Amino acid sequence: MTYCVGMRLDRGLVFMSDTRTNAGVDNISTFRKMHSWEHPGERTIMLMTAGNLATTQSVVSHLEERMKAPDDRAPSIFEAPSMFQVAQLVAATLKEVIANHGGAGQTADSTFHATIILGGQIAGSPSRLFLIYPEGNFIEAGSDTPFFQIGETKYGRPILVRAHDPAMGFAEAVKLLLVSFDSTIKANLSVGLPLDVQIYEENALKLGQTLRIGADNAYFTEISSLWGDALKHALDQLPDITL
Protein backbone atom coordinates (compact mmCIF):
# COMPACT_ATOMS: atom_id res chain seq x y z
CA MET A 1 0.00 0.00 0.00
CA THR A 2 0.96 3.66 -0.19
CA TYR A 3 -0.45 6.99 0.82
CA CYS A 4 -0.12 10.10 -1.34
CA VAL A 5 -2.09 13.34 -1.33
CA GLY A 6 -2.03 16.13 -3.89
CA MET A 7 -3.76 19.33 -2.86
CA ARG A 8 -4.81 22.52 -4.61
CA LEU A 9 -4.52 25.77 -2.69
CA ASP A 10 -5.07 29.34 -3.79
CA ARG A 11 -1.32 29.79 -3.50
CA GLY A 12 -0.35 26.70 -5.47
CA LEU A 13 -0.03 22.96 -5.06
CA VAL A 14 1.23 20.74 -2.23
CA PHE A 15 2.18 17.07 -2.59
CA MET A 16 3.01 14.54 0.09
CA SER A 17 3.85 10.87 -0.31
CA ASP A 18 5.14 8.08 1.90
CA THR A 19 8.00 5.84 0.79
CA ARG A 20 7.07 2.35 1.93
CA THR A 21 6.63 -0.45 -0.56
CA ASN A 22 5.74 -3.95 0.42
CA ALA A 23 5.22 -7.41 -0.94
CA GLY A 24 3.72 -8.91 2.19
CA VAL A 25 4.45 -7.65 5.69
CA ASP A 26 7.79 -9.46 5.72
CA ASN A 27 9.17 -7.78 2.63
CA ILE A 28 9.19 -4.01 2.92
CA SER A 29 11.44 -1.45 1.27
CA THR A 30 11.80 2.28 0.90
CA PHE A 31 11.29 3.82 -2.53
CA ARG A 32 10.62 7.36 -3.60
CA LYS A 33 7.10 7.71 -5.02
CA MET A 34 7.34 11.40 -5.83
CA HIS A 35 8.95 12.62 -9.03
CA SER A 36 9.31 16.08 -10.49
CA TRP A 37 10.66 17.79 -13.55
CA GLU A 38 11.11 21.45 -14.26
CA HIS A 39 12.09 23.72 -17.08
CA PRO A 40 12.40 26.88 -14.99
CA GLY A 41 10.30 29.73 -16.26
CA GLU A 42 8.39 27.47 -18.66
CA ARG A 43 6.93 24.44 -16.88
CA THR A 44 6.99 22.38 -13.70
CA ILE A 45 5.54 18.89 -13.48
CA MET A 46 5.13 16.78 -10.34
CA LEU A 47 3.87 13.22 -10.09
CA MET A 48 3.16 10.70 -7.32
CA THR A 49 2.45 7.01 -7.79
CA ALA A 50 0.61 4.24 -5.95
CA GLY A 51 0.37 0.62 -6.97
CA ASN A 52 2.74 -1.90 -8.50
CA LEU A 53 6.29 -0.57 -8.12
CA ALA A 54 7.57 -2.15 -11.34
CA THR A 55 4.76 -0.42 -13.21
CA THR A 56 5.27 3.00 -11.64
CA GLN A 57 9.06 2.92 -12.05
CA SER A 58 8.63 1.88 -15.65
CA VAL A 59 6.21 4.74 -16.30
CA VAL A 60 8.63 7.27 -14.83
CA SER A 61 11.55 5.79 -16.78
CA HIS A 62 9.59 5.92 -20.03
CA LEU A 63 8.68 9.55 -19.41
CA GLU A 64 12.31 10.40 -18.71
CA GLU A 65 13.72 8.45 -21.66
CA ARG A 66 11.60 10.48 -23.98
CA MET A 67 13.00 13.70 -22.60
CA LYS A 68 16.61 12.56 -22.72
CA ALA A 69 16.86 10.94 -26.13
CA PRO A 70 15.66 13.71 -28.38
CA ASP A 71 16.50 11.95 -31.65
CA ASP A 72 13.97 9.17 -31.50
CA ARG A 73 11.73 10.43 -28.79
CA ALA A 74 7.98 10.18 -28.82
CA PRO A 75 6.06 13.28 -27.68
CA SER A 76 7.48 14.20 -24.26
CA ILE A 77 5.89 15.82 -21.24
CA PHE A 78 8.39 18.67 -21.80
CA GLU A 79 6.89 19.39 -25.20
CA ALA A 80 3.16 19.00 -24.58
CA PRO A 81 1.56 22.42 -24.89
CA SER A 82 -0.86 22.06 -21.95
CA MET A 83 -1.16 20.21 -18.63
CA PHE A 84 -4.14 18.38 -20.12
CA GLN A 85 -1.89 16.97 -22.82
CA VAL A 86 0.78 16.13 -20.25
CA ALA A 87 -1.89 14.17 -18.37
CA GLN A 88 -2.88 12.41 -21.59
CA LEU A 89 0.74 11.43 -22.21
CA VAL A 90 1.30 10.13 -18.69
CA ALA A 91 -2.02 8.26 -18.81
CA ALA A 92 -1.20 6.68 -22.17
CA THR A 93 2.22 5.62 -20.88
CA LEU A 94 0.67 4.10 -17.75
CA LYS A 95 -1.90 2.19 -19.78
CA GLU A 96 0.78 0.94 -22.17
CA VAL A 97 3.07 -0.26 -19.37
CA ILE A 98 0.25 -2.11 -17.65
CA ALA A 99 -0.82 -3.69 -20.95
CA ASN A 100 2.77 -4.80 -21.67
CA HIS A 101 3.30 -6.34 -18.24
CA GLY A 102 -0.08 -7.96 -18.12
CA GLY A 103 -0.16 -9.34 -21.64
CA ALA A 104 2.51 -12.01 -21.52
CA GLY A 105 4.82 -13.91 -19.23
CA GLN A 106 3.85 -15.51 -15.98
CA THR A 107 0.57 -14.73 -14.31
CA ALA A 108 1.22 -12.70 -11.17
CA ASP A 109 -0.52 -13.01 -7.83
CA SER A 110 -0.95 -9.27 -7.67
CA THR A 111 -2.08 -6.99 -10.46
CA PHE A 112 0.17 -4.59 -12.36
CA HIS A 113 -2.17 -1.68 -11.68
CA ALA A 114 -1.07 1.74 -10.57
CA THR A 115 -2.67 5.11 -9.98
CA ILE A 116 -1.00 8.48 -10.44
CA ILE A 117 -1.51 11.98 -9.09
CA LEU A 118 -0.13 14.53 -11.54
CA GLY A 119 0.13 18.26 -11.04
CA GLY A 120 1.97 21.17 -12.48
CA GLN A 121 1.86 24.36 -14.46
CA ILE A 122 2.89 25.47 -17.93
CA ALA A 123 3.55 29.16 -18.61
CA GLY A 124 0.39 30.95 -19.73
CA SER A 125 -2.09 28.71 -17.90
CA PRO A 126 -2.91 28.16 -14.23
CA SER A 127 -1.65 25.07 -12.41
CA ARG A 128 -3.74 21.90 -12.69
CA LEU A 129 -4.06 18.72 -10.66
CA PHE A 130 -5.09 15.32 -12.09
CA LEU A 131 -5.80 11.82 -10.83
CA ILE A 132 -4.90 9.20 -13.46
CA TYR A 133 -6.48 5.73 -13.29
CA PRO A 134 -4.82 2.47 -14.38
CA GLU A 135 -7.27 2.36 -17.29
CA GLY A 136 -5.64 5.49 -18.69
CA ASN A 137 -8.50 7.87 -18.08
CA PHE A 138 -8.25 10.71 -15.58
CA ILE A 139 -10.11 13.38 -13.63
CA GLU A 140 -9.15 16.89 -12.59
CA ALA A 141 -9.45 18.48 -9.16
CA GLY A 142 -11.85 21.40 -8.91
CA SER A 143 -13.00 23.69 -6.16
CA ASP A 144 -15.54 21.13 -4.90
CA THR A 145 -12.89 18.42 -4.58
CA PRO A 146 -9.61 20.29 -4.22
CA PHE A 147 -7.43 17.29 -3.29
CA PHE A 148 -6.77 13.75 -4.46
CA GLN A 149 -5.63 10.81 -2.37
CA ILE A 150 -4.24 7.51 -3.64
CA GLY A 151 -3.32 4.29 -1.84
CA GLU A 152 -4.61 3.92 1.72
CA THR A 153 -6.97 6.87 1.60
CA LYS A 154 -9.49 6.20 4.34
CA TYR A 155 -7.80 6.76 7.71
CA GLY A 156 -6.48 10.16 6.74
CA ARG A 157 -9.53 11.42 4.89
CA PRO A 158 -11.83 12.81 7.63
CA ILE A 159 -9.33 15.44 8.77
CA LEU A 160 -8.68 16.54 5.17
CA VAL A 161 -12.40 16.85 4.44
CA ARG A 162 -12.98 18.86 7.62
CA ALA A 163 -9.94 21.09 7.71
CA HIS A 164 -8.92 21.76 4.12
CA ASP A 165 -9.30 25.39 3.20
CA PRO A 166 -8.06 26.68 -0.18
CA ALA A 167 -6.96 29.90 1.51
CA MET A 168 -4.52 28.16 3.84
CA GLY A 169 -0.78 28.80 3.58
CA PHE A 170 1.82 26.19 2.68
CA ALA A 171 3.00 25.71 6.30
CA GLU A 172 -0.56 25.10 7.42
CA ALA A 173 -1.19 22.71 4.53
CA VAL A 174 1.94 20.70 5.36
CA LYS A 175 0.77 20.53 8.99
CA LEU A 176 -2.65 19.28 7.90
CA LEU A 177 -1.10 16.67 5.62
CA LEU A 178 1.26 15.50 8.37
CA VAL A 179 -1.71 14.93 10.68
CA SER A 180 -3.49 12.99 7.94
CA PHE A 181 -0.35 10.91 7.24
CA ASP A 182 0.26 10.33 10.95
CA SER A 183 -3.24 8.83 11.39
CA THR A 184 -2.62 6.59 8.39
CA ILE A 185 0.85 5.46 9.47
CA LYS A 186 -0.51 4.62 12.92
CA ALA A 187 -3.21 2.41 11.38
CA ASN A 188 -1.62 0.77 8.33
CA LEU A 189 1.80 -0.92 8.46
CA SER A 190 2.12 -0.61 4.69
CA VAL A 191 2.36 3.18 4.89
CA GLY A 192 5.62 4.39 6.42
CA LEU A 193 8.16 7.12 6.97
CA PRO A 194 10.05 8.94 5.57
CA LEU A 195 7.59 11.27 3.84
CA ASP A 196 8.38 13.37 0.77
CA VAL A 197 6.91 16.84 0.50
CA GLN A 198 6.89 19.05 -2.57
CA ILE A 199 5.53 22.57 -2.63
CA TYR A 200 4.71 24.44 -5.82
CA GLU A 201 3.92 28.13 -5.69
CA GLU A 202 1.44 29.32 -8.31
CA ASN A 203 3.15 31.02 -11.28
CA ALA A 204 6.64 30.31 -9.91
CA LEU A 205 7.24 27.92 -12.84
CA LYS A 206 9.99 26.27 -10.84
CA LEU A 207 9.92 23.70 -8.06
CA GLY A 208 9.23 25.07 -4.62
CA GLN A 209 10.52 23.73 -1.34
CA THR A 210 11.25 20.01 -1.13
CA LEU A 211 11.32 18.22 2.24
CA ARG A 212 11.99 14.70 3.41
CA ILE A 213 10.51 14.00 6.82
CA GLY A 214 11.92 10.97 8.60
CA ALA A 215 11.36 9.31 11.96
CA ASP A 216 13.98 11.64 13.46
CA ASN A 217 12.20 14.81 12.30
CA ALA A 218 11.52 16.83 15.45
CA TYR A 219 8.54 18.67 13.96
CA PHE A 220 6.80 15.47 12.88
CA THR A 221 7.25 13.77 16.26
CA GLU A 222 5.97 16.91 17.95
CA ILE A 223 2.87 17.08 15.72
CA SER A 224 2.27 13.38 16.19
CA SER A 225 2.38 13.58 19.96
CA LEU A 226 0.49 16.88 20.29
CA TRP A 227 -2.29 15.79 17.94
CA GLY A 228 -3.55 13.09 20.30
CA ASP A 229 -3.95 15.64 23.08
CA ALA A 230 -5.46 18.19 20.71
CA LEU A 231 -8.09 15.66 19.60
CA LYS A 232 -8.95 14.73 23.17
CA HIS A 233 -9.24 18.38 24.06
CA ALA A 234 -11.44 19.05 21.01
CA LEU A 235 -13.70 16.19 22.04
CA ASP A 236 -13.87 17.49 25.61
CA GLN A 237 -15.06 20.85 24.30
CA LEU A 238 -18.09 19.29 22.63
CA PRO A 239 -21.25 19.18 24.74
CA ASP A 240 -22.05 15.86 26.43
CA ILE A 241 -25.23 13.96 25.65
CA THR A 242 -27.83 13.82 28.43
CA LEU A 243 -28.34 10.15 29.21
Added chain:
Amino acid sequence: MTYCVGMRLDRGLVFMSDTRTNAGVDNISTFRKMHSWEHPGERTIMLMTAGNLATTQSVVSHLEERMKAPDDRAPSIFEAPSMFQVAQLVAATLKEVIANHGGAGQTADSTFHATIILGGQIAGSPSRLFLIYPEGNFIEAGSDTPFFQIGETKYGRPILVRAHDPAMGFAEAVKLLLVSFDSTIKANLSVGLPLDVQIYEENALKLGQTLRIGADNAYFTEISSLWGDALKHALDQLPDITL
Protein backbone atom coordinates in the same frame (compact mmCIF):
# COMPACT_ATOMS: atom_id res chain seq x y z
CA MET B 1 -21.41 -1.97 4.18
CA THR B 2 -22.07 -1.25 7.83
CA TYR B 3 -20.33 0.37 10.76
CA CYS B 4 -20.55 -1.02 14.29
CA VAL B 5 -18.35 -0.44 17.33
CA GLY B 6 -18.35 -2.31 20.63
CA MET B 7 -16.30 -0.71 23.38
CA ARG B 8 -15.11 -1.79 26.82
CA LEU B 9 -15.03 0.81 29.55
CA ASP B 10 -14.26 0.49 33.24
CA ARG B 11 -17.96 1.16 33.84
CA GLY B 12 -19.28 -1.37 31.36
CA LEU B 13 -19.87 -1.76 27.65
CA VAL B 14 -21.12 0.58 24.93
CA PHE B 15 -22.37 -0.50 21.51
CA MET B 16 -23.23 1.60 18.49
CA SER B 17 -24.39 0.46 15.07
CA ASP B 18 -25.73 2.09 11.94
CA THR B 19 -28.83 0.75 10.19
CA ARG B 20 -28.11 1.01 6.48
CA THR B 21 -28.07 -2.07 4.32
CA ASN B 22 -27.40 -1.96 0.62
CA ALA B 23 -27.24 -4.11 -2.46
CA GLY B 24 -25.67 -1.54 -4.72
CA VAL B 25 -26.05 2.22 -4.25
CA ASP B 26 -29.52 2.12 -5.81
CA ASN B 27 -30.96 -0.40 -3.39
CA ILE B 28 -30.67 0.72 0.21
CA SER B 29 -32.81 -0.14 3.22
CA THR B 30 -32.89 0.36 6.95
CA PHE B 31 -32.49 -2.68 9.20
CA ARG B 32 -31.59 -2.97 12.81
CA LYS B 33 -28.14 -4.57 13.27
CA MET B 34 -28.15 -4.50 17.05
CA HIS B 35 -29.86 -7.22 19.07
CA SER B 36 -30.04 -7.84 22.78
CA TRP B 37 -31.44 -10.33 25.24
CA GLU B 38 -31.65 -10.16 28.97
CA HIS B 39 -32.62 -12.32 31.90
CA PRO B 40 -32.57 -9.54 34.50
CA GLY B 41 -30.32 -10.34 37.44
CA GLU B 42 -28.74 -13.28 35.68
CA ARG B 43 -27.41 -12.36 32.22
CA THR B 44 -27.44 -9.74 29.48
CA ILE B 45 -26.25 -10.40 25.95
CA MET B 46 -25.81 -7.87 23.17
CA LEU B 47 -24.82 -8.51 19.59
CA MET B 48 -24.15 -6.44 16.45
CA THR B 49 -23.75 -7.76 12.92
CA ALA B 50 -22.02 -6.76 9.70
CA GLY B 51 -22.14 -8.57 6.40
CA ASN B 52 -24.78 -10.43 4.45
CA LEU B 53 -28.19 -9.49 5.88
CA ALA B 54 -29.80 -12.86 5.16
CA THR B 55 -26.98 -14.52 7.08
CA THR B 56 -27.11 -12.20 10.07
CA GLN B 57 -30.92 -12.30 10.34
CA SER B 58 -30.80 -16.07 10.13
CA VAL B 59 -28.20 -16.27 12.90
CA VAL B 60 -30.31 -14.08 15.17
CA SER B 61 -33.47 -16.08 14.36
CA HIS B 62 -31.70 -19.35 15.10
CA LEU B 63 -30.48 -18.01 18.44
CA GLU B 64 -33.99 -16.85 19.33
CA GLU B 65 -35.72 -20.06 18.20
CA ARG B 66 -33.59 -22.05 20.60
CA MET B 67 -34.65 -19.87 23.48
CA LYS B 68 -38.35 -19.95 22.67
CA ALA B 69 -38.93 -23.63 21.90
CA PRO B 70 -37.67 -25.27 25.07
CA ASP B 71 -38.86 -28.75 24.17
CA ASP B 72 -36.57 -29.45 21.29
CA ARG B 73 -34.06 -26.74 21.76
CA ALA B 74 -30.37 -27.10 21.23
CA PRO B 75 -28.09 -25.42 23.79
CA SER B 76 -29.25 -21.79 24.00
CA ILE B 77 -27.34 -18.63 24.77
CA PHE B 78 -29.62 -18.33 27.81
CA GLU B 79 -28.27 -21.61 29.21
CA ALA B 80 -24.57 -21.36 28.45
CA PRO B 81 -22.70 -21.01 31.75
CA SER B 82 -20.16 -18.43 30.56
CA MET B 83 -19.80 -15.67 27.99
CA PHE B 84 -17.07 -17.75 26.37
CA GLN B 85 -19.59 -20.51 25.76
CA VAL B 86 -22.16 -17.98 24.51
CA ALA B 87 -19.52 -16.81 22.01
CA GLN B 88 -18.89 -20.41 20.98
CA LEU B 89 -22.62 -20.94 20.41
CA VAL B 90 -23.03 -17.78 18.37
CA ALA B 91 -19.88 -18.56 16.38
CA ALA B 92 -21.04 -22.12 15.65
CA THR B 93 -24.44 -20.81 14.54
CA LEU B 94 -22.82 -18.25 12.25
CA LYS B 95 -20.54 -20.84 10.70
CA GLU B 96 -23.47 -23.22 10.20
CA VAL B 97 -25.66 -20.59 8.54
CA ILE B 98 -22.88 -19.54 6.16
CA ALA B 99 -22.16 -23.18 5.30
CA ASN B 100 -25.86 -23.85 4.63
CA HIS B 101 -26.30 -20.81 2.39
CA GLY B 102 -23.05 -21.33 0.54
CA GLY B 103 -23.28 -25.07 0.00
CA ALA B 104 -26.15 -25.39 -2.42
CA GLY B 105 -28.47 -23.38 -4.60
CA GLN B 106 -27.45 -20.65 -7.01
CA THR B 107 -24.03 -19.08 -6.84
CA ALA B 108 -24.33 -15.53 -5.57
CA ASP B 109 -22.38 -12.49 -6.71
CA SER B 110 -21.68 -11.53 -3.14
CA THR B 111 -20.54 -13.82 -0.37
CA PHE B 112 -22.67 -14.97 2.55
CA HIS B 113 -20.08 -13.86 5.06
CA ALA B 114 -20.85 -11.94 8.22
CA THR B 115 -18.93 -10.73 11.25
CA ILE B 116 -20.36 -10.28 14.73
CA ILE B 117 -19.50 -8.23 17.80
CA LEU B 118 -20.82 -9.95 20.91
CA GLY B 119 -20.78 -8.60 24.44
CA GLY B 120 -22.46 -9.24 27.72
CA GLN B 121 -22.23 -10.44 31.26
CA ILE B 122 -23.36 -13.48 33.19
CA ALA B 123 -23.77 -13.26 36.98
CA GLY B 124 -20.57 -14.20 38.77
CA SER B 125 -18.16 -13.11 36.03
CA PRO B 126 -17.15 -9.75 34.60
CA SER B 127 -18.54 -8.57 31.26
CA ARG B 128 -16.73 -9.70 28.12
CA LEU B 129 -16.54 -8.47 24.53
CA PHE B 130 -15.87 -10.68 21.51
CA LEU B 131 -15.35 -10.32 17.78
CA ILE B 132 -16.60 -13.36 15.86
CA TYR B 133 -15.29 -14.11 12.37
CA PRO B 134 -17.27 -15.78 9.55
CA GLU B 135 -15.01 -18.83 9.94
CA GLY B 136 -16.49 -19.36 13.40
CA ASN B 137 -13.42 -18.45 15.42
CA PHE B 138 -13.30 -15.37 17.62
CA ILE B 139 -11.11 -13.03 19.64
CA GLU B 140 -11.73 -11.16 22.88
CA ALA B 141 -11.09 -7.49 23.64
CA GLY B 142 -8.46 -6.79 26.27
CA SER B 143 -6.95 -3.69 27.78
CA ASP B 144 -4.54 -3.25 24.85
CA THR B 145 -7.37 -3.34 22.31
CA PRO B 146 -10.46 -2.31 24.23
CA PHE B 147 -12.82 -1.90 21.26
CA PHE B 148 -13.85 -3.76 18.13
CA GLN B 149 -15.08 -2.29 14.88
CA ILE B 150 -16.79 -4.15 12.05
CA GLY B 151 -17.84 -3.04 8.57
CA GLU B 152 -16.36 0.23 7.32
CA THR B 153 -13.80 0.59 10.07
CA LYS B 154 -11.17 2.90 8.62
CA TYR B 155 -12.59 6.43 8.51
CA GLY B 156 -13.70 6.35 12.12
CA ARG B 157 -10.69 4.59 13.58
CA PRO B 158 -8.11 7.38 14.15
CA ILE B 159 -10.34 9.26 16.61
CA LEU B 160 -11.11 6.05 18.54
CA VAL B 161 -7.43 5.14 18.77
CA ARG B 162 -6.50 8.61 19.96
CA ALA B 163 -9.35 9.44 22.30
CA HIS B 164 -10.51 6.17 23.83
CA ASP B 165 -9.90 6.06 27.53
CA PRO B 166 -11.25 3.18 29.63
CA ALA B 167 -12.01 5.60 32.46
CA MET B 168 -14.43 7.69 30.39
CA GLY B 169 -18.11 7.87 31.31
CA PHE B 170 -20.97 6.62 29.16
CA ALA B 171 -21.94 10.11 27.94
CA GLU B 172 -18.38 10.79 26.86
CA ALA B 173 -18.13 7.41 25.16
CA VAL B 174 -21.34 8.01 23.22
CA LYS B 175 -19.97 11.40 22.16
CA LEU B 176 -16.71 9.81 20.96
CA LEU B 177 -18.61 7.14 19.05
CA LEU B 178 -20.88 9.72 17.43
CA VAL B 179 -17.83 11.62 16.17
CA SER B 180 -16.39 8.37 14.80
CA PHE B 181 -19.72 7.50 13.13
CA ASP B 182 -20.14 11.01 11.76
CA SER B 183 -16.75 10.83 9.99
CA THR B 184 -17.73 7.46 8.53
CA ILE B 185 -21.20 8.54 7.41
CA LYS B 186 -19.72 11.61 5.70
CA ALA B 187 -17.29 9.41 3.75
CA ASN B 188 -19.18 6.21 2.94
CA LEU B 189 -22.70 6.22 1.50
CA SER B 190 -23.26 2.65 2.66
CA VAL B 191 -23.19 3.69 6.32
CA GLY B 192 -26.23 5.70 7.36
CA LEU B 193 -28.52 7.04 10.05
CA PRO B 194 -30.34 6.22 12.25
CA LEU B 195 -27.83 4.89 14.75
CA ASP B 196 -28.62 2.43 17.52
CA VAL B 197 -26.91 2.83 20.87
CA GLN B 198 -26.90 0.32 23.71
CA ILE B 199 -25.29 0.96 27.07
CA TYR B 200 -24.51 -1.80 29.54
CA GLU B 201 -23.43 -0.92 33.04
CA GLU B 202 -21.03 -3.39 34.66
CA ASN B 203 -22.78 -5.75 37.11
CA ALA B 204 -26.24 -4.33 36.32
CA LEU B 205 -27.21 -7.65 34.70
CA LYS B 206 -29.95 -5.84 32.82
CA LEU B 207 -29.90 -3.73 29.67
CA GLY B 208 -28.91 -0.12 30.18
CA GLN B 209 -30.09 2.84 28.22
CA THR B 210 -31.08 2.30 24.59
CA LEU B 211 -31.08 5.15 22.11
CA ARG B 212 -31.96 5.58 18.48
CA ILE B 213 -30.32 8.61 16.91
CA GLY B 214 -31.87 9.78 13.66
CA ALA B 215 -31.21 12.64 11.26
CA ASP B 216 -33.53 14.83 13.32
CA ASN B 217 -31.59 14.26 16.55
CA ALA B 218 -30.54 17.72 17.75
CA TYR B 219 -27.54 16.43 19.70
CA PHE B 220 -26.11 14.54 16.73
CA THR B 221 -26.49 17.48 14.33
CA GLU B 222 -24.86 19.74 16.92
CA ILE B 223 -21.90 17.36 17.40
CA SER B 224 -21.56 16.93 13.65
CA SER B 225 -21.43 20.65 12.99
CA LEU B 226 -19.27 21.56 16.02
CA TRP B 227 -16.73 18.81 15.33
CA GLY B 228 -15.54 20.43 12.08
CA ASP B 229 -14.78 23.66 13.90
CA ALA B 230 -13.22 21.80 16.84
CA LEU B 231 -10.86 19.95 14.48
CA LYS B 232 -9.85 23.13 12.68
CA HIS B 233 -9.23 24.80 16.01
CA ALA B 234 -7.18 21.81 17.22
CA LEU B 235 -5.08 22.00 14.06
CA ASP B 236 -4.58 25.75 14.50
CA GLN B 237 -3.24 25.12 17.99
CA LEU B 238 -0.44 22.91 16.68
CA PRO B 239 2.82 24.71 15.89
CA ASP B 240 3.46 25.52 12.21
CA ILE B 241 6.44 24.10 10.36
CA THR B 242 9.16 26.57 9.41
CA LEU B 243 9.42 26.45 5.64
